[in-house]
Amino acid sequence: MMPEVSISSGTSATARDAFLFGKYEMGRLLGCGAFAKVYHARSVSTGQSVAIKVISKAKIAGSAMSSHVKREISIMHRLRHPNIVKIYEVLATKTKIYVVMEFVKGGELFSKISKGGRFGEDLARKYFRQLISALEFCHSRGVYHRDLKPENILIDENGDLKMTDFGLSALSDEQIRSDGLLHTLCGTPAYVAPEILNKKGYDGARADVWSCGVVLFVLTAGYLPFHDHNLMTMYKKIYRGEYRSPKWMSSDLKRFLSRLLDTNSKTRITVDEILRDPWLMKGGVDDESSEFRPEDGFSPEFEYCPTECPLNAFDIISMSSGLDLSGLFGNSAGHVERVVSCESPERIVGKVREAVESTKSEYNLISTRSEWGMEIEGQKGKFMLEVEIHRLTDTLAVVDVKRKTGDISHYQSLWKEKIMPKLTVTAEAPPVAAAADCDQD
Structure with missing residues (x-):
């Protein structure tokens, strides 16, 4: 407790x-x-x-x-x-x-990178050693961070790393279920481990290791390994482990990153193995001139535009079939519900059509917006629903449902009572606290 x-x-x-x-x-x-x-x-x-x-x-x-x-x-x-x-x-x-x-005077590690350069491998190694030391201590105390990223890592006036922001952390004595796994979907999309998204449970320690791998890649490359303006496309890259290492990385570092970013959590390198890895055990830190390499430029993929900043745990939490976030936005039209289904997009389209036809013209499919998208109308044009399906992996698809116009009761009747029961959604995740770590006075 x-x-x-x-x-x-x-x-x-x-x-x-x-x-x-x-x-x-x-x-x-x-x-x-x-x-x-x-x-x-x-x-x-x-x-x-x-x-x-x-x-x-x-x-x-x-x-x-x-x-x-x-x-x-x-x-x-x-x-x-x-x-x-x-x-x-x-x-x-x-x-x-x-x-x-x-009070950590030096500020966020993120701001040091975003000023225009990447870190040399020696300095990155120093910071990564300190990060893993802190992480090993957390795990030994039954704490899993679950939101490791450069924004949650501070650098003090002595140039030493400080881990912070435990707002999404889990405690082993409270949140691990009988299967020995965590089940709450949370994290920041670009840093989240692939096993967190499939909602079958995950090992908190191994998920943290994946996030550390993304952090190390960012430190030494200057950009994110998995990035796309389309969230679903980015998730696909994460699931498949699709990333490209820059030419300036040493072969030893590339090998190390491949073990950190192993999509199979069971074969992913552990913290104990990290501490013994040849790359991490190499010599000391170069002088301060090795800190940044601005001459290499700064990848625009790593710039965080305002529209992407909110893509935090709320986006991942909202994928849970067991947690409808529509209540956070009132009953006005326009809210989007997102669920994960373990059926193919083609089968989902068929089941949506079947559910609409079962209403005997109370609701009608009026247009197909894309191969896996459609618009449904009801109440003589006063109600309209959009359904968009995204293939996430070979066995998972994400269904986005948006009520454009109409009363919430019709949304409940059509989506919740007629369409949703026909879909094979993945196991429900338990309700979780909001993702923000601190809130406005």
Whole structure:
């Protein structure tokens, strides 16, 4: 079970006060999300810089986010390691929770790459050693990160790596089922392991290793190994392990990456094997001139445009047949539901046609938008539904269903009661907390 997290209570302090509980002098805003804001602060007694996450109790009360926040705090309390961001204490008022953490001055690893270059192999090796050291410690404490990426890795003023953001992490003593596997679909699409998407359960440690492989590729290539503007196309590349190593990579690194990015989780390299790998065991770090290679250019594939930034765990979670996210967006038309089926697109098209015909002209197929896409009309044109099918693998397809116009009751009647029962969808995933790690005040 999750260990209890003690929270010291106060009565009147807020994040906007100059001093918090007389202990911390609040400084500039570092960032914010949907339920929280993060500030730079200074300890009054020691002068030490800290980061303070300020969470609104009102905005998480009565939602899954409440237990989500508590789990993240509990996990961070378990993890005391030089390459993991430390949590110092948790304070609270009637309206706010204040999580006091280590302040990492150097910023995100992602920002270092996105400035215009890749890392030399020696520097990448140094960071990867530290990443694997932190990951091995997490796994030894029953924690699986599940969202490893350069944005969740910080670099301190000494040039050392710090793992952070445990908002999507799993605890072995709480979330592993009787089959010994995790089943919650989460992560960031470009970094997620292929076995997570098939919804048959996955080993958290091996999934983390895959994400580390993607991180190492990004560090040494300067772009993502699996990328496409079409999400389904990118998932196909991940399933097949389709990527190209740049010409400047050493043969030893290419071999190492092939073991990290093995699509078969059972034969994928383990953390113990990583620590003994010849590439990782090579000599020290070159001088600072080896840090970036801007002359090689920067792949546009690695640029994160605003429209792609939201492609986080929500996209993967929404693929679960057991979790309809339409409720998050109200009952207005336009929401998209996504399910995964273990039938071919051709069979799904046939079953959709069969379901529509069974309504005896109450609903009609009015057009075929593509080979595996169609529009269905009902209520004398007042209701319209779009169905789009994407082949994910030889045995999996994704079905996107969008209600363009019409009452939600007709959507429920047609999709939920007539079409959905005819499809062979994969096993349901349990409901999970939202993917955001911190939320806006």
